[in-house]
């Protein structure tokens with residue numbers, strides 16, 4: 115009945131857990147959830163006001179498929195401020211979230227059998243998106259002891275004549291790992307002179323949790339690398355606008371033109387109202403971000419402190435984003451799905467199993483939730499796991 119295309123992608127192992135957690139909550143069961151993938155802050159008032167103004171002024175019709183010029187110019191300004199890089203409007207596509215930017219990108223660059231190097235742990239949607247575009251996900255495991263970062267020699271050993279692209283996601287969902295400029299220079303050295311696209315997924319780039327960590331984009335390494343890099347960013351995580359669905363693809367003109375053509379035959383423009391809100395987000399005050407990041411820093415420290423009290427658990431200290439990715443191999447022989455199921459059913463704590471991100475034995479804990487929820491979840495987790503030891 116169904117097309118092979120849809121059969122080629124696995125159903126998400128996280129779905130059953132998330133669905134179960136939701137059903138439990140709906141049934142009145144008090145679940146402490148550390149499963150959130152979005153900031154728990156409200157979208158700032160000036161952004162909401164811009165959307166209301168757009169509606170009242172009748173800005174409610176189709177816009178150019180790739181986004182209004184005002185927003186593209188705001189993105190260009192943002193790229194100059196945040197990355198120190200110059201782009202033209204023809205090098206920017208506005209899409210329905212970072213997700214559609216990535217989806218369009220894979221559709222327009224991949225031919226059947228083209229390989230995409232995906233360092234694991236990875237964001238859950240990369241492999242299915244590559245598969246749906248006819249490509250081949252080449253999963254390359256990274257190690258906790260290397261800060262979950264891909265090493266240049268490992269990258270080199272996985273390159274093949276079919277390698278079409280590589281994904282770098284920094285800060286990472288799910289590990290919170292951040293590549294330094296030096297790390298990126300070393301990877302760029304391996305990729306220099308090769309016909310390989312570099313996809314830089316920077317949707318968490320404003321959420322840096324350690325003062326000594328300085329975020330950098332691989333596109334800034336050299337003009338040659340900038341030419342090969344397609345940047346994906348969004349207002350979703352930075353401005354707490356996940357529901358507004360505005361993301362960007364920035365880079366090579368031909369690719370942007372092709373991705374715009376694809377978008378013209380699928381969703382057309384992203385919501386006109388959300389585009390106006392995104393202009394306000396990018397051009398408006400940015401000071402609230404410092405407050406939000408401080409809140410994330412405090413929660414991260416509390417979570418890591420409490421995790422130390424849980425037997426048999428070690429955790430890489432996240433440098434960015436709002437996730438911790440502790441190693442819990444000791445439990446259920448490293449079967450993270452089983453562990454997540456037990457934590458939900460017995461301890462009433464919702465976490466996302468590491469297997470969903472391509473690395474078993476770990477779980478993802480989100481601290482995009484209140485300190486009270488973090489404390490309660492960790493208390494329950496500790497009590498439950500102590501019974502198992």
Ligand SMILES: Cc1ncc(COP(=O)(O)O)c(C=O)c1O
Pocket residue numbers: 151210211212213214237283286287315317348349350351356360361
């Ligand atoms: C690493 C990463 N990239 C991209 C996205 C997509 O973000 P958006 O909500 O803008 O589509 C997410 C969302 O969870 C993410 O975690």
